[in-house]
Amino acid sequence: MRPHIIIMCAAIFFTKTEPIRDGYSHFILKERLLDQNFTRIALEGLYKNDIQRKRVYWSRIDGELKVEHLTTLLTVIKFTAKETTCILMANDSISSFYKKDCPFSGWTTYNCEVVTHLYEPKQWTTVCYDSRLPFSM
Structure with a gap:
């Protein structure tokens, strides 16, 4: 059986109500994901891709972020993400996603790693593994 590995680009989402935590690691991640409009x-x-089924995918960070500096340019941020689906009406705007409660069900946990480049913030990769697999690069 092949391991369940998901490669995600710009697909880790934060809720508006998630508390802002202090720390360099959180600054890096939010800088890369939020300020770049990912x-x-x-x-x-x-x-848009799944509008026929009226579904969008929702992920959230679960727990603390861990930072490892590979070089002076490359940083790896490790975290756990929980993903589910949120059902919206087809005429709902994206902004309404943050303004009302969505029915969450079927959470799946993934161990994730984000590789960022100091001078190229748009060049980053997120690799998420099924939580049942070993947590390694």
């Missing part, structure tokens, strides 16, 4: 772009892309 969240908005990913949500819009997934929503």
